[in-house]
Amino acid sequence: MSEKSFIVPHDFSEVADCALNHAITTAKVVGAEVFVLHVVAKEKAIKDAEKKLNELIKNKGNTGVQLTAKVRVGNIFDDIGDFAAEHHAELIFMGTHGASGWQHIAGSHALKVVTHSSVPFIIVQQKEVGENGYDDIVVPLDLNKETKQKLAIVASMAKYFKSRVHVITPKESDEFLKHTVQANVKFAKKFFTERDIEMSVTVAPSSGFDKEVVKLAINKDADLIAIMNQNKSNYLGAFGSNYEQYMITNDAQIPTLVVNPIETPYGSSVLFS
Structure with missing residues (x-):
């Protein structure tokens, strides 16, 4: 298990997948594990979310990075920051949908999630990470x-x-x-x-x-x-x-x-x- 860890909240959207690609590129450099997190409102939604997350990770193929699926019951405003604290994460990579989006991770709501957490965030729209990372x-x-x-x-x-x-x-x-x-x-x-x-x-x-x-x-x-x-x-x-x-x-x-x-x-x- 890697000593360092990153978190990627994922709602199965393109922008969340873009954030995951950023996390994978950075994790390769620093040797971090990446937790792919989905937050659901009710217990009954856990099984389906876990299946979708595991399929998503499988489709990523051999990235050279440990990707771990996690599903949590709660709300994004509290649970992303709490999950990051519990796992001693160094960085959270999160996609934002601009004006509107999944579970309200629009620009203004993304900022509320950031404010709740002590962990630094990299907020991603749809610009993919460069081949060399961050030049x-x-x-x-x-x-x-x-x-x-x-x-x-x-x-x-x-x-x-x-x-x-x-x-x-x-x-x-x-x-x-x-x-x-x-x-x-x-x-x-x-x-x-x-x-x-x-x-x-x-x-x-x-x-x-x-x-x-x-x-x-x-x-x-x-x-x-x-x-x-x-x-x-x-x-x-x-x-x-x-x-x-x-x-x-x-x-x-x-x-x-x-x-x-x-x-x-x-x-x-x-x-x-």
Whole structure:
């Protein structure tokens, strides 16, 4: 049994299968087991769901990754995060259907699932994972004090996939805000340089910054955008702003890594240790 584990909530849709492909590609690199999870409302639905999951895994053929089917009674908002915690998962790969979808895993509801869990998510639309995994990762660094926490997991992924990291920051006119942004960039440069990771920096207008992030990701043909869930404490509203939702449902369908803030200076990741 693998020491590391990933979770893929699966509803037998194309977008869920796309998320599974992302998980398999990453699991090959790190030697992780992948739990393919389906949540049902009633006990009587378990047997049929297990059969469908096992068929799905069988059809994947020899992936070189251990895929394990799991069916659970409950609801997606509680049970995906709970299952990940119980199995000490390092990462959850979840498909989102944009405006609507299975068991309400639309963009806004996907964010509620993320908020419930302490485990980082990679939210996938229908863009398949590249042959080399994640070659280019875009990392927005804003004024939030937690923004640097995502650097550890990004660095871990970049080391294994030999990724290029593209940091983007807002252009601020206020001297204090400008200093804060510059300090974050300096920290990121030192952090990635120490780990021999190639990094570029782009300064973009602070107005419409979310759109600038996606624009850069398209320009760099990025495979992943890494963001923080800045509304972790706002559970009932899931996310107070539209920033995170805009990112995970971006029109370019670029997968989004969403990291929940934790109480450390810049976060840590044992994902690829």
